Amino acid sequence: MEVKIKKPKSYIREMEISVPYKNLEEERRKIAESYRSRAVVPGFRKGKAPVSVIVNRFKKEIEEEAQDNVIKYAFEKAVSDNNLNPITNAAIKDILIPKNEGKIAFRARFQVIPDFELKLDNIKTTYKPRKVSEKDIKNVISDLQKKYTTLRPVSKPSKADDNVEFDYTVLDDNGKKIDAAQGMTADCKARRDKSSLSFLICNVKVGDSIKGEIHYPESFPVIELHGKLVTISIKVKEVKEKIIPKIDDDFAKIIGLNTLKELKESIHKQLSEENDERANSTGRDELIDKLLEQNNFEVPEALVDYYLKKLKEENNESSDEEELRRMIKKRVQLDIILDKIAEKEKFDVSDNLLNKIIEKETVKGSVNEEDLRKYLQDTGKMQDIILISERKRAYEFLLKNFLIKG
16 A cells, blocks of 8 residues: 645645555455345345356446545554554545555545644743732722611601612603603712702702702613703602611621631632633733743634534524634634643543542432443533543643742
8 A cells, every 4th residue: 555645724625545456356256245145136045146146247336345444544544653643534536546556546635633843832821919008998898888887767867878768750841841750869069060860869858849950860761861951850769868787797787708807818818819810811811822822823724613513502692703714723722732731741531530530420410320321422521521620630731830820
């Protein structure tokens, strides 16, 4: 057998394969014998008809099967001999079958994972979490203070920060109603802008009816009126003052802690963890970008097409296909690199680890372990589990060795 390999792209292989004509003759004889053992031919007992009779009777079928087998076996041997692992079905073309002698020849085109030299130089990444300041802690306490602020009805006129409930009607220049609502609420604000709703509802009591010109608030429903100067009539239904809790040990007890000091320490710890995770996440992204840049190669289009189709089937929403392809390409490139790392570092999944993964899935899915194991083996999903586990270990290897906290 003769094999010539071309590489139009780093992930494409084109093989020119030729085998001796005698391979086809031998395959014809094997198939004819197989037909002979099974065929029922008039005038002969089953399996006793002469081979020549079988060949004449099933000539077309034997020839088609023999040619298919010769091409299939030759392709499989060529792939194996050259240590290739196709990730797509081969497109077979330009098949040449001589009549009596010579060589059978054909071309096969398929995609593979591209060869590349793994580079981990210059990818070390340092991330530095932002320190928690006293202002950060005060802001959180202020938010908690607002959260635990209560409202208490009062009969006196509203003052700054009081909450006012009211019904309103908005009129046009001709006095015609263009908007109205009941049970609206807003806070009184001592602003200089006298054309604001928050200024208008200051110094009012329950039962008061007031009228004035305001800029129609964006919190009101009619979008076309937002920001426009309108005439509004208001009927005050209730005035409530805010009971703001004092920031002390008693306030900390409301949160579930014993002292204000403990509350501040708890907030500091939580903010530190959030800052660390935020910086770590940014660092991981930067590390992966460096890794992809260092190991830049052509990504097999077949894998991109496969994941794009799968994503579209799972998500019916319309998305920018070009952007999706870019994201998928990046993900596939990373997976290929992780596979390379797993191979280099020999991150094989042990039987013990695999058993733990299956046991975990058994508990999660409430299924029999043996049934699950058989299903995973029969469907090929066991290999998927192994692959995902190896990639996870490779990713953890990257973070452990190349992501540094500054």
